[in-house]
Amino acid sequence: MKSISGKRLCKTLERHGWILQRISGSHHIYTHSAYPAILAVHGNRNLKTGTLRKLMKESNLTEQDL
Secondary structure, X not given: XXXXXXXXXXXXXXXXXXXXXXEEOOEEEEEEOOEEEEEEEEOOOEOOHXXXXXXXXXXXXXHHHO
């Protein structure tokens, strides 16, 4: 899995129904009515692969969704 930027992940989350609730510093906080998870994405940096995998697992996304 290749690392992607936080901005790209934010756009992908929004396409899949996640809603930006607030911005706390440089972290974008997303929620979804169908999932209990709250996702915090660092909007300005490339995400490390482990962090990206965790966020994808919590948001029910696959590599093809990116």
